[in-house]
Amino acid sequence: MLQNIRVVxxxxxxSGNIGSVARAMKNMGLRDLVLVxxxxxxxxxxxxxxxxxxxxxxxxxxFATLREAVAECALVIGATCRGGLYRSHSxxxxxxxxxxxxxxxxxxxxxxxxxxxxxxxxxxxxxxxxLITIPAHPEYPSLNVAQAVMVCIYELFVAQLGQPPRSxxxxxxxxxxxxxxxxxxxxxxxxxxLDSQNPDHILLALRRVLGRAGLEEKDVRILIGLxxxxxxxxxxxxxxxxxxxxxxxxxx
Amino acid sequence: MLQNIRVVxxxxxxSGNIGSVARAMKNMGLRDLVLVxxxxxxxxxxxxxxxxxxxxxxxxxxFATLREAVAECALVIGATCRGGLYRSHSxxxxxxxxxxxxxxxxxxxxxxxxxxxxxxxxxxxxxxxxLITIPAHPEYPSLNVAQAVMVCIYELFVAQLGQPPRSxxxxxxxxxxxxxxxxxxxxxxxxxxLDSQNPDHILLALRRVLGRAGLEEKDVRILIGLxxxxxxxxxxxxxxxxxxxxxxxxxx
Numbered sequence: 001m002l003q004n005i006r007v008v009x010x011x012x013x014x015s016g017n018i019g020s021v022a023r024a025m026k027n028m029g030l031r032d033l034v035l036v037x038x039x040x041x042x043x044x045x046x047x048x049x050x051x052x053x054x055x056x057x058x059x060x061x062x063f064a065t066l067r068e069a070v071a072e073c074a075l076v077i078g079a080t081c082r083g084g085l086y087r088s089h090s091x092x093x094x095x096x097x098x099x100x101x102x103x104x105x106x107x108x109x110x111x112x113x114x115x116x117x118x119x120x121x122x123x124x125x126x127x128x129x130x131l132i133t134i135p136a137h138p139e140y141p142s143l144n145v146a147q148a149v150m151v152c153i154y155e156l157f158v159a160q161l162g163q164p165p166r167s168x169x170x171x172x173x174x175x176x177x178x179x180x181x182x183x184x185x186x187x188x189x190x191x192x193x194l195d196s197q198n199p200d201h202i203l204l205a206l207r208r209v210l211g212r213a214g215l216e217e218k219d220v221r222i223l224i225g226l227x228x229x230x231x232x233x234x235x236x237x238x239x240x241x242x243x244x245x246x247x248x249x250x251x252x
Numbered sequence: 253m254l255q256n257i258r259v260v261x262x263x264x265x266x267s268g269n270i271g272s273v274a275r276a277m278k279n280m281g282l283r284d285l286v287l288v289x290x291x292x293x294x295x296x297x298x299x300x301x302x303x304x305x306x307x308x309x310x311x312x313x314x315f316a317t318l319r320e321a322v323a324e325c326a327l328v329i330g331a332t333c334r335g336g337l338y339r340s341h342s343x344x345x346x347x348x349x350x351x352x353x354x355x356x357x358x359x360x361x362x363x364x365x366x367x368x369x370x371x372x373x374x375x376x377x378x379x380x381x382x383l384i385t386i387p388a389h390p391e392y393p394s395l396n397v398a399q400a401v402m403v404c405i406y407e408l409f410v411a412q413l414g415q416p417p418r419s420x421x422x423x424x425x426x427x428x429x430x431x432x433x434x435x436x437x438x439x440x441x442x443x444x445x446l447d448s449q450n451p452d453h454i455l456l457a458l459r460r461v462l463g464r465a466g467l468e469e470k471d472v473r474i475l476i477g478l479x480x481x482x483x484x485x486x487x488x489x490x491x492x493x494x495x496x497x498x499x500x501x502x503x504x
Contacts, residue, residue: 016268024399029389052392094410135410137281140304143402147276150399151406158346158387169341169464192493192504193481205474212421213465222457229445230482238490241444252444 001160004104006032007149008069010124011115015040019049019057020146026053027150028157033060034110036069049146066112066127074107075100078120078128079148081141090131093152097159099130111152113145169214176220180227181207187230253412256356258284259401260321262376263367267292271301271309272398278305279402280409286362287314288321301398318364318379319430326359326423327352327466330372330380331400333393341460342383345404349411351382355466358422363404365397378433378456379426381463424469432467432476433459439482 007025012018018039025033033056040046041057050057063069070076077100080090103109112128114120119142125131134143134151143151185203188194194202215223233241241251259277264270270291277285285308292298293309302309315321322328329352332342355361364380366372371394377383386395386403395403437455440446446454467475485493493503 020396020399023392023396026392027388027395027399029391049396051396052394092410134406135413136279137409139281140275140278142304143279144272144275144301144303147272147279147399147402150395150402154386154403157389158344161387188478188481189503190493191481191485191489193478194504196502196504202474205471209462209465209467209471209475213461215461219457219461222454223461226440226445229440229443233443233486234490234493237443238486241442241486250448251441252447 001101001104002029002156003031004108005030005100005153005156006034006070006073006108006110007153008034008036008066008110008112009039009145009149010066010112010120011037012039012145013116014045015043016045016049017116017144017146018060019046019051019054020144021149022046022050022053022056022060024146024150024153026056028153030153031056031059032108034069035060035062036066037064066124070110070112070127072108073110075103075109075130076112076128077110077130077132078112078114078125079132079134079152080114080120080125081133081136081143081148082119090133092135093132093155094159096130096132097155100156101160111149113148116145170216171214172217172220176217177210177215180210180215180220180224183224183227183231187227187234190231190234253353253356254281254408255283256360257282257352257405257408258286258322258325258360258362259405260286260288260318260362260364261291261397262318262364262372263289264291264397265368266297267295268297268301269368269396269398270312271298271303271306272396273401274298274302274305274308274312276398276402276405278308280405282405283308283311284360285312286321287312288318289314289316318376319427322362322364322379323425323427323430324360325362325426327355327361327382328364328380328426329362329382329384330364330366330377331384331386331404332366332372332377333385333388333395333400334371341464342385344387345384345407346411348382348384349407352408353412355423359425362426363401365401368397374452374456378452378459379430381423381426381429381466421466421468423466424472428469428472429462429467432462432472432479435476435479435483439479439486442483442486 047054
């Protein structure tokens, strides 16, 4: 679907912005960049800002009018940060993303961005089926054009992933964690950290912290190792370590 | 809440990027921009890219180290696009946004971004409680730093428009947690649990677990007490404890 999404820049002035847009597009898996009117794609700044997307700049196509640039597109979306008579009904990129992706399944969809200084004109908006406005602070709602492109196509990228990706922690089985707490209790009693009258008060606080984190098997292994080492130290370890220190050897 | 969110740029190379970050921040209602190490804030490109956020560049603060830059922050989030041993458990900005906003209700939260070329180092990641990775195309997942800042703070801006998040835990300031890790390192070296050649490998795993949990002041106090007790044991404690045991007394 992302292959079917076109980014159209109308009259961009800074060639660095064109490069930044190319990079943003490659970051989000898009390739179809189109310019209406001016804009240098092979300048130093265009290439510098594109970094590893510089090769995309060679494929940029140019049209004289917006109408031509979106001629075969099934859905044309204009980005605007201004309000006004022709700009009510504007929605957020997140809200519109599913519609854009749906259109891009069967045809081309174009996201259209205006020049840096004034944005899309009312004439440009004539060619747009939908309008989007990026939520922003009212004091300064005008984003740099490449930033605006990034936010919009990021929303599309995330939407096509379906659920926002989450890295789940794979929690170790409860019994493993209980073993850890057995070790913890035994070793902390040995060094006199826990009150033998009421060891559970502090243990419960530690349980709470580790429960909040969620422990994976490797975390359990490290922590069991830690408390085992404390026990070892109280048994033979202190002698071993002190002898090593006396001889100026590394403890470990 | 957005007032309590700090953006930290570690060693930014392009001053234009600093300006772009300032603009993105003003777009999203943030003001607290901090640099670690280099970066020019008053160059032509910094001011040009900031446009109407140029006045913010005068307020940018500088610190020599990341630790100082985030000292009073309750939650420190590192942005990374690379995978790897120390970078698993990274989550998406959208997923983490509610947690960041919750922390920003009662304290400062810092979003940390690395230099343009290599991103945050493993050493920098030590200071981060959570990691975020912006979903991107695997062919070119590395966003321009100002673009990455924009996506992350846009997610925060959108999230705060929604429901006010519930804050469950009140995180202790980063510097308190660093103190804890200093203690942890010292004591675990003393009992030979950490490899003196490479103590950070295991420490990082422990940092990650506790970062995931989120430590309140009382948790920090208990854990500092625990590691202090280990140190005490290695110094005089072992003698005290053994004498008590010999006499059949309770250790504590």
